[in-house]
Amino acid sequence: MDLKRSPLALHFPDMPDIDGVTLRTVNAGYKDWERADLTFVELCDGTTAAGVFTQSACPSSEVELGRQHIKQGAARALVVNAGNANAFTGYRGREAVEQIMAQIAEGIGCAPETVFVSSTGVIGVPLPKDAAKAGVTAALTAPPCSWEDAAKAISTTDTFAKGATATAIVQGKTISISAIIKGSGMIAPDMATMLGYIFTDAAVDPAFLQQLLNDSNGKTFSCITVDSDTSTSDTVLAFATGKAGNAPLVSFDSEGADAFAAAFHDVCRQLAQLVVRDGEGAQKLIAITVTGADSDESARKIGLSIANSPLVKTAVAGEDANWGRVVMAVGKAGEPADRDTLSIGFGGHWAARNGQPVDDFDEAPLARHLKGQEITIEVDIGLSTGRATVWTCDLTNGYIAINADYRS
């Protein structure tokens, strides 16, 4: 199956190297292909780490082990396997992950618990240990590669390589953040897996790094949806090498912490939106902003109810400012709402206010907005001050074609 580049794709950005981070990729042959499919990232001694993982009750061994190891807050290496998710593979899958950790630990001289592994691709097939072993052996001495090479090597059916970067001034020093992510492209019987990796040369205490990642996750990665499905392997890891030489950031009271947090959050937001831009069959990027909700969390839930509604997503695909479907999605969210204070708009134009269609409604500006590639939906609940923005894409025949018509 030949996947066309998403019409919402962005060019890969010019991203700075991060001191203390070395990227390498090799072909381990997880599938019968020539492309690089094993990415090995070596991190300097002293690198701190934080992570968020899928909430699936059926996670992969990679996620189970990663969740354990991240508690120590330290990392020396990351290995990403593409082409095989190694999920639902029982003890054989776990052995393959432990083998990779042991081999890297021996190769660079570190504790196996500081090696993080992710896998993405077909499920139900144990990761082949022989291929992994030969791949890791080659990766340990492979030449360094670029961010874009690594972004391509971690991808499966993504239609474009995804990277994001930002800088901040911390204690008078310029610190950099460079990050790559793979998104929700998938081919039967593969599963959507979002794998994101954020690297910075700032010195950041691991507990504070985890706090920042949790905060940003709640407003970025947890605010996107393509089709409401959640993978068994979703993972975002953040690594801070400390090579920039700043005094470690331990809390928001640390000098420069605000600037770092803003840059970190901006990178997370960019990464999350890139995933939506590569949603299967996506023709339009949809940003849904909910205001006036009972709380920010309530606003997020209402936003996701709208973003996950097939009826709303198909209406946007059909360029139809169908506010009735938005009312429906607000109503079913299970959150406080009042029909008679509810207002709904598209592209900054209200279609309904306080529970009734706008008098003398002019659909023309909404229709023009819906013809564009970046759509906004505004929902005011009219109850309180809670707000959130979530992102999704439209639902088109392309989604059906990728997920139904194509057979494994």
Place this chain on the structure above:
Amino acid sequence: MDLKRSPLALHFPDMPDIDGVTLRTVNAGYKDWERADLTFVELCDGTTAAGVFTQSACPSSEVELGRQHIKQGAARALVVNAGNANAFTGYRGREAVEQIMAQIAEGIGCAPETVFVSSTGVIGVPLPKDAAKAGVTAALTAPPCSWEDAAKAISTTDTFAKGATATAIVQGKTISISAIIKGSGMIAPDMATMLGYIFTDAAVDPAFLQQLLNDSNGKTFSCITVDSDTSTSDTVLAFATGKAGNAPLVSFDSEGADAFAAAFHDVCRQLAQLVVRDGEGAQKLIAITVTGADSDESARKIGLSIANSPLVKTAVAGEDANWGRVVMAVGKAGEPADRDTLSIGFGGHWAARNGQPVDDFDEAPLARHLKGQEITIEVDIGLSTGRATVWTCDLTNGYIAINADYRS
């Protein structure tokens, strides 16, 4: 837009009249069409009633008033308007409903609180009072019609008329149940609305009738999903005329209550499945049975997580026994599950057992099953004894065509 009859359609059954129930339909002209669009059901004095309504936080006035009036447990009339849902229409919509109630009450000599009204169709446009008034006037003296006529008159974009019937022996007397329902067909900017009406000549205490409806609702109407979206108008009402002459059923201790409950439940199950059979674009009916869950409710939630997963539904459309996507949907349900005790099958054949693909797996019988029209998915969680069956349909290009390509 010409909607083709669903390939999963069933013939309208031969349904007995219910003593005490008179059906009439007329053309009120809610849209520019010739078909009957106002259904008036007169119920004899002494009819008891029960109802379940949408949980949407943004319901229509019909739902708000129905929810209030059902508490009295008595009904004398039902009016169903097709072509206009009268939802999100503020005080003007409410006035139209109150006008219908008052007019019927005067016409047949009953309290307005014993008149139930439902509306389905376009939203955001107040139900035209003039059309409703002329329609009700005509309906009060119209000749009686058949169940199938009424089933057609309450429908909007359903592709076939839906009815179900059952009988039971209660205290030596044959009691009958006849019911009609309209389903989830919809055209932009209309909304899916499930409206179901169950009529019986049995004498049933209203509190017991409500108990039976709640119980059956939990295992039938609440166990179906087409696209996870919930309408602002969903309503199921049950009416018992008492004309069969049995001693009123007041609880499961009443003689014949078990037999009546079984017939009542069977009718609810038939109605619920008919709605799924007319899901937009449906090519296959999918029954998902979850066993071994922590509780029956947990099993139902896991079943709905699978039934609502676009990835599972597109896999069935593509006739792909993609158990990996079922694992994913179990994992995201937010219910107790353990990867290593999870088993998944299609058509009675296991694909994975206890967290691993079946050894020497033979896909041929699963592939044959997936080519059929009625698909079963079996999921054993392996934790406890909770179980549930839910029903859905596959997700095809037809759904996109109906909801996106067609413009209002």
